[in-house]
Amino acid sequence: MAIKEHRLIFKNIDVEGYTNDIACYEKNGGYADLKKAIGMKPEEICSEVMDSGVRGRGGAGFPAGMKWKFLDRKSGKPIYLVCNADESEPGTFKDRQIIHKDPHQLIEGMMIAAYAIQAKLAFIYIRGEFFEGARILERAIEEAREKGYLGDDILGSGYSCDILIHRGAGAYICGEETGLIESLEGKRPYPRIKPPYFPAALGLYQCPTIVNNVETLCDVKHVVNMGGKAFSEIGTPGNTGTRIWCVSGHVQKPGYYEFPCAALTLGELIYDVCGGLLPGRSLKAVIPGGSSSKVLRADERFTGKLKDGSEFDWGIEDIPMDFDSLMAAGSMSGSGGVIVMDDTTDMVEALANINSFYAHESCGQCTPCREGVQWMKKVTGRMSRGEARMEDVELLRSIAGQIEGRTICAFGEAASWPVQSFLAKFNDEFVAKAKQQAERNAGSEAPQALETTLI
């Protein structure tokens, strides 16, 4: 491997002999940071987290310190901490590794965060399919409680907080933080309208609530360990700490790789770290941040201005792997799920697959997403069955446009961005396919565009 990984969160993961019990964790220095944190003032920890610049690893990349600052502390209501372990974004498989192989790291990070925001109770919302993960966490919490790391009067500090595990029932939308909160309350995970229901003010049971991703909460532990300033020196300003890139698709060595932000380019990740593409193949496209992020085309040029004013002109392989650069390239780092597609990929099929996922996962609460996403699935489904019509490409574009920005939650964007970006970048492929199928089916019974009059 040409570029060396810098493992911070995954330091102990997959290390020979490292087990997920508390004894092993403590032997490797575990819970020392919690002890350190307990000796600090909660506000001090919050300001360290602010200084660290750590941004959320769950998708949106919102600075954690800022989120904590928004907490409504004046209401007098209890504050809750929720760990988002719903990890359902297609292409993402990092949180599961932490939960399975180093659960105490998460628990330590959570207890530090809980102490920092003075949470009354903490929850781990874990996706339903992670039954083994839930079992492991249950045991780990039990172990930690026995040792006084959580529960009543943590390490004699007078601060008490417990962690409850709540298992989902297999719905992607439970990862959206307000949907998650509804689910935690025992209801259908219908995301809430924001405003007014920002979790930091009106979250779980209408109390101020912080929802953070598994990886983000682990980062908090390392912020306390090394101090916010030292943490902020990993990566680049505004893109601090490490990221775990979950690489899947047409590469020689798919898997998870941890690097400081901006430490390598997308090209380096694919070719140097993941061993490149399969023999004889060439790169066609990359979805860099989980299925919701916009696709990047291999032969595109990415140009523009960065935040600091400097101009950039990148090929796909030159894009630095960090929050801002991927954003500048018109996509996002999202949940870190890098999906690599080579020249054997049929983009229509790929989009049909993504559309099926979103149509299956739309919670169905708001009109544009509920109806529009299923419609897009039906159209791309037809295209992949050879029943496309000439007008389908424009139709897809129009449907996606009628969803984006008009829904209750960001699922609307998550579902329309793939369609918009696939069509923007691979328009010719879609048009050619539609044309070919339409011509072949001309005169046959295949559905034609009818302008049925309704009224």
Add this chain to the structure above:
Amino acid sequence: MSADAKAETITINVDGVDREVPKGANLIDAIEQLGEEIPHYCYHPKLSVVGNCRMCLVELGMPMRDRATGEPVLDDDGVQKIGWMPKPGIACSTTVAPGMHIKTKSQVVKDCRNGVMEFLLLNHPLDCPICDQAGECRLQEFATDYGRGYSRYTEAKNVKPKRTRIGPRIMLDDERCILCSRCIRFSKEIANDDVLGFIDRGSYSTLTTYPGKQLENNYSLNTVDICPVGALTSTDFRFKMRVWFLKAVPSICTESSVGANTEVWSREGKIYRITPRRNDAVNDTWMTDSGRALYKQVEADNRLRAYQVDGKASSFDAAIAAAIAQMKQGKTAVVASARASLEEQFLLSQMVEATAAVRVDMVSHYGDGDHLLLSEDRTPNLRGALLTGLINDLPDARLDGLGKAIDAGEVDTLFVVHEDLAAAGLTDAQIAKVKVIYAGIEENSSSANAKVSFPLLTVFEKEGSFVNQNFRVQKFHNAIPAPRGVVYDLHLLETLRAHMVGESPTRPTVPAVWELMAQKITCLHGLDFRGLGDLGVGVDAGRFASLPFVESKNLKHDPEKRSKLGVEAGATA
């Protein structure tokens, strides 16, 4: 809303024009008060806001201020710039704020509405020709106003259950449901009966009842009213009549002293349904299921339909003559009714004077209240009987005092309005000792034993007013004509009064009676029938405020505030 709150307004800018709107108002309501409409499905002024239909998307902006200094940011002309939100926002979760700018007619907004309409219609069955909602369907209306007029959808539509009986009075068609969740929120938040929910997800989301549960509470039909489409229909009204043939007349529910405001829907003299009419001081937008069924008394089997003397049908004049002859012999007592209108009670009180009646009794009709819109007093107008001086104290359930008087030989003739003497506790022997003159809607033990019977009209066949639990005077109107040959109740009472004193009777109209009442009854001074308006007027309860009325706390009534009420209501009047 108190007078002060109404006065406080702020300025917002709607499509480029500055408008005055009430401070703190919801944006949809504020625009409605300006006589315009932001189309919406899921929003309902009396339910929580969920923002799921996305029909109300508008462009929103606020005057810009410099983040650091807080100073207004001005454009080249020195006008404060507007910071428009990058995405359209839902009006239903927006509270108006001073200086707020909204665009309701921009291309973006048109596209949003067009898109939502298209999406809503994708899987919609479009069975308007057989759908009861047709004619009052928001989906139809907004499709016409904001839709594109044709469908781009050629895929197969989703199939869902078409006919599910989800309660004794409600049929659900899931294909028509646009998943706005109004019915769910109503059941949970207003009826306190959380029985409805969605199952499955995405486009397959389906409304249903929880296993083993039914939508059977006494408010279930409100879900039919608020359902913006024909998904929930009333089994009573289903397939009976096209709504555009129906005439809606404002009325008042007579089920209890709540006096819910209603609309009575009829065609050619036949009533098809009753629905609630919004009155935020009385019933918000709701009413009971049981109140809606009251129109059936119009065609009830036990309806008293003809004037009778000695059990035989007679003319009105003959019945009057027989009654006058009877009342002129000996002593008459009157049993008044809290089911009669204020005007009828007033004329009855005048007849009481004319006949020099020895006593006036009344019977209470109390039951269990539901703390919502069914009060303990199951009559619409007990307060009216107090205001008109027919009674001075709350009535008892039984006519024991009257019975004793009969036993003591103090009564020769009983003039009974509506009441069933046997049910009110008079013994057969007591009834046999007197001659009964009965005036009522139904046949009962009183009419069975009556010397003379006068048929009276239901609330749907006349006009007048009732005084509800909060001393609010509210009027009702003629929805359908009276049965052939039956005179108005007021006319009957006036004829009897006039003949007793040897005058020639006038034909009293309700406004005319009001002129008299307004002079005689202090708390009605300065009021007239028209002035009651559609929403009624609260009057000063005066000395009656301290009576131990039976109503407990319900949606708009708080016994603890009762004594204060007189003062406040007086102010409003």
